[in-house]
Amino acid sequence: MDFGTVIDAALSQALGPQAIVFALAAIGLNIHFGYTGLLNFGQAGFMAVAGFGLAVSVVKLDLPFALAVVIGLLMSVILAFVLGVPTLRLRADYLAIATIATAEILRLVLGAVEFKDFFGGSNGLNGFVGPFQDLNPYGGPLDLGIVSWSRADLWSLTVGWVLVALSCLLVWSLMRSPWGRVLRSIREDEDAVRSLGKNVFGYKLQALILGGVFGGLAGLFHVLKQGSAVPTDFNTTFTFYAYAALLVGGAARVLGPVIGSILFWFLVAGLGSIFGQLTDGSGVDLPTWIMTDTQASLVRFIVLGLGLMLLMIFRPQGIFGDRREIAIDAR
Amino acid sequence: MRLRLAALVPLVMCLTVLGGLTSSALADETPSPQASASAGSSPSAGETAEPPDADFYVAVQLIDSSKKTATSPGEPVPGVKLTVTQGSGTAVGSGVTDAEGRVYIPLEMGGKYKVELDPKTLPDGVKLSGEAATTKNVSVILEGATNVQFQIGVVAEKGVGFGAELSQALFNGVKYGLIIALAGLGLSLVFGTTGLTNFAHGELITFGAIIGYVFNRGLGLPVIVAGVLAVVASAALGWAQDKGLWGPLRKRGTGLVAMMIVSIGLALLARSIFQYTFGGSTRTYSQYVAQGPHSVGPIDVADKEIVIMAVAIVVIAVTCISLATTRLGKSMRAVADNPALAASSGMRVDSVITAVWILGTALTGLAGFLYAVDKQVSFVMGFKILLLVFAAVTLGGLGTIWGAIIGSIVIGIVSEAGPVFGVPASIKDVGPLLVLILILLLRPQGILGKKQRIG
Numbered sequence: 037m038d039f040g041t042v043i044d045a046a047l048s049q050a051l052g053p054q055a056i057v058f059a060l061a062a063i064g065l066n067i068h069f070g071y072t073g074l075l076n077f078g079q080a081g082f083m084a085v086a087g088f089g090l091a092v093s094v095v096k097l098d099l100p101f102a103l104a105v106v107i108g109l110l111m112s113v114i115l116a117f118v119l120g121v122p123t124l125r126l127r128a129d130y131l132a133i134a135t136i137a138t139a140e141i142l143r144l145v146l147g148a149v150e151f152k153d154f155f156g157g158s159n160g161l162n163g164f165v166g167p168f169q170d171l172n173p174y175g176g177p178l179d180l181g182i183v184s185w186s187r188a189d190l191w192s193l194t195v196g197w198v199l200v201a202l203s204c205l206l207v208w209s210l211m212r213s214p215w216g217r218v219l220r221s222i223r224e225d226e227d228a229v230r231s232l233g234k235n236v237f238g239y240k241l242q243a244l245i246l247g248g249v250f251g252g253l254a255g256l257f258h259v260l261k262q263g264s265a266v267p268t269d270f271n272t273t274f275t276f277y278a279y280a281a282l283l284v285g286g287a288a289r290v291l292g293p294v295i296g297s298i299l300f301w302f303l304v305a306g307l308g309s310i311f312g313q314l315t316d317g318s319g320v321d322l323p324t325w326i327m328t329d330t331q332a333s334l335v336r337f338i339v340l341g342l343g344l345m346l347l348m349i350f351r352p353q354g355i356f357g358d359r360r361e362i363a364i365d366a367r
Numbered sequence: 368m369r370l371r372l373a374a375l376v377p378l379v380m381c382l383t384v385l386g387g388l389t390s391s392a393l394a395d396e397t398p399s400p401q402a403s404a405s406a407g408s409s410p411s412a413g414e415t416a417e418p419p420d421a422d423f424y425v426a427v428q429l430i431d432s433s434k435k436t437a438t439s440p441g442e443p444v445p446g447v448k449l450t451v452t453q454g455s456g457t458a459v460g461s462g463v464t465d466a467e468g469r470v471y472i473p474l475e476m477g478g479k480y481k482v483e484l485d486p487k488t489l490p491d492g493v494k495l496s497g498e499a500a501t502t503k504n505v506s507v508i509l510e511g512a513t514n515v516q517f518q519i520g521v522v523a524e525k526g527v528g529f530g531a532e533l534s535q536a537l538f539n540g541v542k543y544g545l546i547i548a549l550a551g552l553g554l555s556l557v558f559g560t561t562g563l564t565n566f567a568h569g570e571l572i573t574f575g576a577i578i579g580y581v582f583n584r585g586l587g588l589p590v591i592v593a594g595v596l597a598v599v600a601s602a603a604l605g606w607a608q609d610k611g612l613w614g615p616l617r618k619r620g621t622g623l624v625a626m627m628i629v630s631i632g633l634a635l636l637a638r639s640i641f642q643y644t645f646g647g648s649t650r651t652y653s654q655y656v657a658q659g660p661h662s663v664g665p666i667d668v669a670d671k672e673i674v675i676m677a678v679a680i681v682v683i684a685v686t687c688i689s690l691a692t693t694r695l696g697k698s699m700r701a702v703a704d705n706p707a708l709a710a711s712s713g714m715r716v717d718s719v720i721t722a723v724w725i726l727g728t729a730l731t732g733l734a735g736f737l738y739a740v741d742k743q744v745s746f747v748m749g750f751k752i753l754l755l756v757f758a759a760v761t762l763g764g765l766g767t768i769w770g771a772i773i774g775s776i777v778i779g780i781v782s783e784a785g786p787v788f789g790v791p792a793s794i795k796d797v798g799p800l801l802v803l804i805l806i807l808l809l810r811p812q813g814i815l816g817k818k819q820r821i822g
Contacts, residue, residue: 075624122808128624129564133757134807137800140754150791276631283628334643341636348629349616 049305056196062293064250070287073223078135083255084270094164101167112252147267160266286357443468531665544779545679549734553727559766569753575732576739601732609724758803764813
């Protein structure tokens with residue numbers, strides 16, 4: 037087994053663009069679930085509307101890139117509004133079911149062959165990253181010995197981590213403001229907050245919109261770093277993985293989602309690489325009746341599922357979280 | 368803490384044992400990889416091709432539809448040569464149809480191909496119909512079989528009237544709805560008594576179907592026996608689930624939201640284990656796969672569909688009646704209504720909940736098995752209809768029994784009848800989900816739900 041390869045694969049994923057997408061999505065979920073106690077299981081839907089908002093604006097409507105970014109973010113605000121108004125007055129699991137259903141509707145409609153002319157069908161849309169890549173100041177790829185990235189990735193990384201840092205700063209300052217304290221108290225006891233004369237519904241809606249915008253940012257970044265907007269990228273499992281990342285790091289902590297995403301991808305890519313090497317026919321292999329190379333790629337998901345269960349049972353606050361500050365005992 | 372971890376072990380063991388069973392079952396099934404690639408050599412009677420081990424392959428089944436009978440869609444056409452070419456006519460594979468009229472041609476990779484049928488090898492008296500095209504263009508995108516069809520002996524169909532189309536859709540909708548109702552009943556029972564929104568419910572559906580496959584194909588039992596055993600195995604899984612996971616979590620006082628996230632983890636775990644052991648392909652049981660339908664009035668009905676619906680109706684009726692009349696049924700409803708009061712009246716709340724898990728999982732497993740008999744088995748089948756089950760249960764009113772049934776039938780019909788009214792077939796699942804969102808908007812407690820439940 038070549039541990040250098042494993043570390044390389046794990047590190048370049050943990051610090052790579054995919055981890056940034058997860059971090060941004062999980063920062064949004066942190067506002068929803070960690071701070072406000074809202075169960076949004078449709079973060080993939082927020083990402084999808086933003087990503088496709090951008091792609092459709094540029095490719096089909098020929099709008100300028102900057103305007104398209106704004107449109108993408110606006111789409112996620114609208115989605116939060118449409119989802120929030122009917123469901124935020126209901127119990128937590130109703131919001132969960134409504135959001136997951138909406139995300140699936142969006143994925144199905146965006147991928148439908150009937151709307152191929154507008155959304156590109158199951159292949160999605162591409163050809164909108166030109167303006168983004170034109171801004172790339174780097175001259176070539178970067179190789180640090182243990183990790184390496186291509187030139188395009190390097191630019192995505194710079195933009196992405198700056199975005200993540202700014203987002204964390206925003207969340208940090210918002211959550212120590214009076215507004216953030218109201219959100220936390222809604223998570224703890226909605227009725228108490230209501231009796232103090234606060235408009236609980238309004239605050240929840242604001243939280244849903246803010247978290248949705250972070251989801252939208254994640255979606256924008258995803259389509260930009262990938263160069264294409266593909267409907268199947270925005271499936272329900274994505275949201276669940278983002279939850280796993282959030283919970284690993286610790287909900288209701290500013291840096292929880294970021295550390296969580298890094299760790300999540302470190303483990304996923306590391307495990308993938310280890311079991312990939314154990315089945316690639318290089319000598320030190322597992323017998324094929326135990327595991328073939330197609331099965332090897334599934335081990336990480338088995339570990340992931342089991343890990344999510346154990347984490348939620350034994351350490352729901354994650355690595356950095358505070359057990360008293362987590363909404364899991366709610367209702 | 369250690370104890371709780373120990374409690375998880377039986378569940379994982381249970382799934383792993385299932386895994387072992389499936390893989391050994393599949394080992395028997397493993398086809399000889401190149402069975403179909405024996406190009407040129409005409410297969411002897413009785414020898415049938417098996418899907419190749421390749422990631423990509425083209426599958427063709429030639430059926431002479433002019434000899435269609437009540438029990439079969441037509442007679443297979445053996446001994447026909449098919450060639451797959453790429454680009455400017457380079458042949459990349461060929462094969463000859465076997466006794467079942469089937470041929471599988473393995474390909475190196477996905478891409479655009481041309482499948483050519485050699486009309487000279489067609490038996491006497493068998494002619495291509497439709498536009499009589501001997502080549503078909505095909506793009507191989509997905510791993511597994513890419514099916515190519517050649518029409519033989521098909522009499523041009525007369526346009527079907529809207530009424531006939533609608534009644535066929537309604538029939539299919541009720542059938543689909545009854546299957547969803549069985550699963551929904553399971554979900555609703557568990558939700559009603561424990562308050563858990565179980566995201567792993569889809570995997571319980573898949574479990575029923577896959578364990579049925581293990582008994583049927585792996586151990587060679589008839590489908591009906593396999594079905595009975597699948598329900599028994601599902602009941603056992605329900606018991607194991609409650610004893611090994613949900614029971615200990617309840618005793619710990621884990622919150623409902625935490626349990627919901629645990630169920631997401633469980634769903635991920637179970638689905639990956641299914642995929643690990645069962646593989647990514649879609650398979651069928653050994654019997655009742657392609658039953659020729661009878662025409663009953665304006666609609667086409669296969670025997671198996673009648674049986675599926677009858678079984679579903681009987682099971683649903685028996686469940687509802689026993690929930691209303693038996694002692695256990697009454698205590699289930701009492702626990703659902705107020706666990707604390709039920710406990711203080713001397714009921715053993717925990718064993719009632721265990722009974723609910725057993726009953727709920729068994730019903731759900733049956734739903735999965737029936738769905739697999741109707742369609743096929745795959746590792747994502749339950750995950751794919753999970754949201755429809757949620758929609759059905761929410762529509763009827765979370766936690767109500769009759770609501771779940773009514774909601775399921777409505778969802779089944781909406782899903783199947785949508786295309787008749789012009790909903791594109793590729794997004795027919797959107798209809799039920801829209802119904803779900805609308806009902807949350809207009810009447811969140813559902814059709815039969817009580818208002819206090821929605822909080």
